[in-house]
Amino acid sequence: MTGEETEGEGHGSRAFPRRRVLRTLGGISLVGIGGTGSASARGPPKGTGNGGPPNGNGGRPPDHAGGPPDDERGPPQSDDEDRTIEWGGQGSEHAEQDCPEQDGCWYWVLTPGGPEEFEEVNELEVTYEDGDTETYDEWVQRGNGAYQIEVCKNDGGTVEDAFVDVTGGGRNALLTISDGECKGPVYWQVDFGLGLSPPEVPKYEPEDFLMAAVGNSDRVSFNPSCTFPKEDKIDLLDREFDFDDEDNPTHVSVRFEVVSDEELDLHLAVFIRPPRDLTEEFDVKEVEEAAKDGECPIDADDVDVEEQVEFGVASGTFGSGEQHTLEIDLPTP
Template structure:
């Protein structure tokens, strides 16, 4: 398969529908217009055809969710001071990759009740929320921020076993260097001032 921008990709997982045609579903993460396609075959009849149908550009959107102290994330580059950072998760519009990808509990101020974010659908996430309890005697300004980040499949790059091992050792499996913080774009922020007790912050995620 060759695309208009001259990228080319090879696919091999064909499925036969009954005793009929062989079909394959292809997807280019960032979208693209197909310029040409070819297939190598052996056998078959004189009326064999290669067809392309149901095409649409539907690129994945990659995101990071940050939960932190303060009414908003750091201006410009979302590079948090560890003292203000609570928890993060990363993923894309097709799946939640790592939840959480990083935690910095502040037991003297806040209890992260579930120790992770709650997504409406792990395989097609469109909304995220976080439950927490303020244990500080003072009111806290807190925010839940969503950033769009450059396309990068962290599951394929790092692998679940490596990330899980890091998490068991108390490390952040995915840190700022792994998600190109400098190139993230703010998508939305939910914030509020919270006194003692249990609370929830929620926000929509970017979708194609």
């Protein structure tokens, strides 16, 4: 936030059973017990219009994905025959998801490869480049065709291998990564300062800065993280910001009173910042107490000020003798 270092720059392999999980009988899906671990699995996202993952192809593997040669797929299967469908690199352009401090997610599609339906679909086992092997079981079948599953891993990674044991299906069955993305909280910083707009790089001079807070869409981390009270100009009534929900914040406001004889131009700005969980580096109580005493315990470099992107600004000109409020929405995933 501020540009003076003397002031403290502110801111603002495991074994898993494979033969269980999901069996389709007479149109009813029966889900068994899932695996454990740091990764997670969910059904495909809603709202794609066709019930498929967000690649917009309704769960079909991309046309360019291809598949194993016919002589590697084996003979046609009967409905009661067990076999393993291995990932052959289909959708490998989505295999790497580099997501620091977020979840890397992959959307897998298992297609029967013909008119024969799968009688049974078991856990998907995925091995990542870092050596981790995870299993996932929350398959969702769309109609009588493809099975889809979304799987996520902390910080993401690169898929190296995957397979699923099935019963039945056609000779052209395929296991494909149809899409991938990073998911997780959006990290932000809130700044309250003099002027109708913040500096283009939000590294304030102390004379223009009043108060800041940092957090993300999952929680408010420090409120405040920095203050430079201007006792002769403005009274920060609460010495902190008011958030609609400390655990899932979507809106923030600040109350103040102008005490100088002159009108003041003021702004409340929100910036999206690079992911960084500052609560792992700083003690929340110590930071907030110091900030309320007029300090900036968190340095501008700690919140990567120069890499912040402006999300929104609320501003106005305010006269003395009355209490005022500025408020603005916060970014959410």
